[in-house]
Amino acid sequence: MKIRKAIIPIAGKGTRFLPATKEIAKEIIPIINVPMIHYIVEEAVNAGVEQIIFVTSSGKYSVEDYFDRNQELEAFLERNNKTKELELIKRIGSMVSVTSVRQKEQLGLGHAVLMAKEMIGNEPFAVLLGDDIVINDIPAIRQLMNVSEENHGAAVIGVMEVPPEDTSKYGIVKGDFITDRTLRMTGMVEKPSSKDAPTNLATPGRYILTPEIFSILEKIPRGAGNEYQLTDAINVLCQKKDVFAHKFIGERFDTGNVHGYLDATIDFALKNPETRDQMISSIRTRLNKYGITL
Ligand code: UTP
Numbered sequence: 001m002k003i004r005k006a007i008i009p010i011a012g013k014g015t016r017f018l019p020a021t022k023e024i025a026k027e028i029i030p031i032i033n034v035p036m037i038h039y040i041v042e043e044a045v046n047a048g049v050e051q052i053i054f055v056t057s058s059g060k061y062s063v064e065d066y067f068d069r070n071q072e073l074e075a076f077l078e079r080n081n082k083t084k085e086l087e088l089i090k091r092i093g094s095m096v097s098v099t100s101v102r103q104k105e106q107l108g109l110g111h112a113v114l115m116a117k118e119m120i121g122n123e124p125f126a127v128l129l130g131d132d133i134v135i136n137d138i139p140a141i142r143q144l145m146n147v148s149e150e151n152h153g154a155a156v157i158g159v160m161e162v163p164p165e166d167t168s169k170y171g172i173v174k175g176d177f178i179t180d181r182t183l184r185m186t187g188m189v190e191k192p193s194s195k196d197a198p199t200n201l202a203t204p205g206r207y208i209l210t211p212e213i214f215s216i217l218e219k220i221p222r223g224a225g226n227e228y229q230l231t232d233a234i235n236v237l238c239q240k241k242d243v244f245a246h247k248f249i250g251e252r253f254d255t256g257n258v259h260g261y262l263d264a265t266i267d268f269a270l271k272n273p274e275t276r277d278q279m280i281s282s283i284r285t286r287l288n289k290y291g292i293t294l
Helices: 036-046 061-066 071-079 083-093 109-114 140-150 164-169 212-219 230-240 258-271 276-289
Strands: 005-009 051-056 097-102 125-128 132-135 155-161 171-177 182-190 206-209 243-247 251-254
Touching: 005 036, 005 109, 036 061, 036 125, 036 132, 036 140, 051 061, 071 083, 109 212, 109 230, 125 140, 140 155, 140 206, 140 243, 155 182, 155 230, 171 230, 182 230, 206 230, 212 230, 230 243, 251 258, 258 276
Parallel strands: 005 051, 005 125, 051 097, 155 243
Antiparallel strands: 125 206, 132 251, 155 206, 171 182, 182 243
């Protein structure tokens, strides 16, 4: 069954990005001049997703507005013959159909996904977290869809290898490899220490899930951090049905924290011919200014 819908939960408080997130949705913070959320939605659209469901909280209107038409701005750009900018703005406004649902209390990622139950209905769907940008010609979420399609529409969790000292930052999967990059999962552990981690395969925020997950999310108790954890629900799903983990190909930037954000900014500036020379010259000048030799 074709995956048509993607949930993007954006209701979190973004505490790692304070003070900006006191007043601005984290997802709207740009990498150079493109909001982070643009990359996530673009990944889903390039993978064939037709409808995006944002799970929002107060103060997140700017994310929905970003993907809407802005007729006033369009008219202004048209009057001023700014054709290139006009095309860009129109393209974003018609990129994909967007709906949203509120998560009234931030009770965790599992709870956020459950909020979209009615909008998903009885079909498999994608979940993408806005904190992780993954760059690859074949979108990471499309790679998971392919594995799902090859396995009768099963749930597929995107994973990547992390160093042992980082297992405590992620959900870590358990399972056995059935191909080079795919495992049949037996379970998942939330943020284990390196000595308790069953593998070094972490889940950075790309999932294909089946609708059974909703009835599980309705029943699970609160888990780590006193929140309803998607990890706990996936663990239960693994006991009932085939669930796979797939090591997707792509470069992943953890833009939910300041260091990852900085890394993405430098990378994106260097790979874009319009900003490359400026970035190189700025880095040279600043290293000189602060007496740093590499
Ligand atoms: P995080 O745990 O990274 O939280 O949530 P956060 O609020 O975005 O950021 P920090 O940690 O406070 O800096 C992972 C994803 O799940 C969403 C977040 O918006 C983020 O995309 N989320 C989390 C919700 O939508 N609702 C929740 O209750 C919790």
